[in-house]
Amino acid sequence: TQLLEQSPQFLSIQEGENLTVYCNSSSVFSSLQWYRQEPGEGPVLLVTVVTGGEVKKLKRLTFQFGDARKDSSLHITAAQPGDTGLYLCAGARGAGGTSYGKLTFGQGTILTVHP
Amino acid sequence: GAGVSQSPRYKVAKRGQDVALRCDPISGHVSLFWYQQALGQGPEFLTYFQNEAQLDKSGLPSDRFFAERPEGSVSTLKIQRTQQEDSAVYLCASSLKTLNQPQHFGDGTRLSIL
Numbered sequence: 394t395q396l397l398e399q400s401p402q403f404l405s406i407q408e409g410e411n412l413t414v415y416c417n418s419s420s421v422f423s424s425l426q427w428y429r430q431e432p433g434e435g436p437v438l439l440v441t442v443v444t445g446g447e448v449k450k451l452k453r454l455t456f457q458f459g460d461a462r463k464d465s466s467l468h469i470t471a472a473q474p475g476d477t478g479l480y481l482c483a484g485a486r487g488a489g490g491t492s493y494g495k496l497t498f499g500q501g502t503i504l505t506v507h508p
Numbered sequence: 509g510a511g512v513s514q515s516p517r518y519k520v521a522k523r524g525q526d527v528a529l530r531c532d533p534i535s536g537h538v539s540l541f542w543y544q545q546a547l548g549q550g551p552e553f554l555t556y557f558q559n560e561a562q563l564d565k566s567g568l569p570s571d572r573f574f575a576e577r578p579e580g581s582v583s584t585l586k587i588q589r590t591q592q593e594d595s596a597v598y599l600c601a602s603s604l605k606t607l608n609q610p611q612h613f614g615d616g617t618r619l620s621i622l
Binding site (some may be wrong): 397399426428433434435436437438441481483494495496497498499500501503 | 512539541543548549550551552553556564599601603609610611612613614615616
């Protein structure tokens with residue numbers, strides 16, 4: 394059961410364009426993390442958002458956590474070929490007192506930025 | 509090394525063979541997670557250790573899957589009587605403590621079952 398719906402699954406754009414990736418759920422998460430993964434490598438953490446309504450910026454990347462802590466978005470401004478990769482959102486939930494940070498991942502967005 | 513190390517990077521086995529995948533977490537990291545990632549998909553949780561204690565194994569697909577972390581450091585994921593559907597990338601991650609701590613991932617072991 395996929396608790397996190399990520400969209401779009403594929404995104405192919407030209408260098409300089411802007412894009413937004415969405416991550417939605419019907420469940421509340423204690424925190425939400427965004428990762429980027431390159432072929433043959435493990436996911437690398439980009440950001441963690443914890444507070445509902447929180448906005449974090451990392452250079453050209455802007456991350457937002459929904460007020461109800463059920464959804465998040467990643468916006469990239471002026472995309473570059475180096476941004477190409479698989480972007481993953483992952484939610485952590487503390488359930489029944491077991492708050493150890495088990496992650497539920499979305500299915501990922503494969504981004505290709507053409508020069 | 510400074511990061512999470514996994515070995516082997518690639519493993520090819522015949523259906524029915526047993527395999528063992530190793531994870532060497534970042535030194536001092538209490539939490540260790542195993543995930544399974546199918547091609548083009550996000551990772552799926554398999555199991556979690558806090559030090560040597562396996563606190564959650566709810567994601568293990570069947571009783572053919574077994575994980576251990578006997579001394580609270582290196583962990584091994586073992587798959588017995590492998591099946592073709594076991595083919596995937598197996599990722600290990602560690603974190604310093606528990607909730608809201610960033611998880612640091614290894615580069616995974618790509619397992620192919622022929």
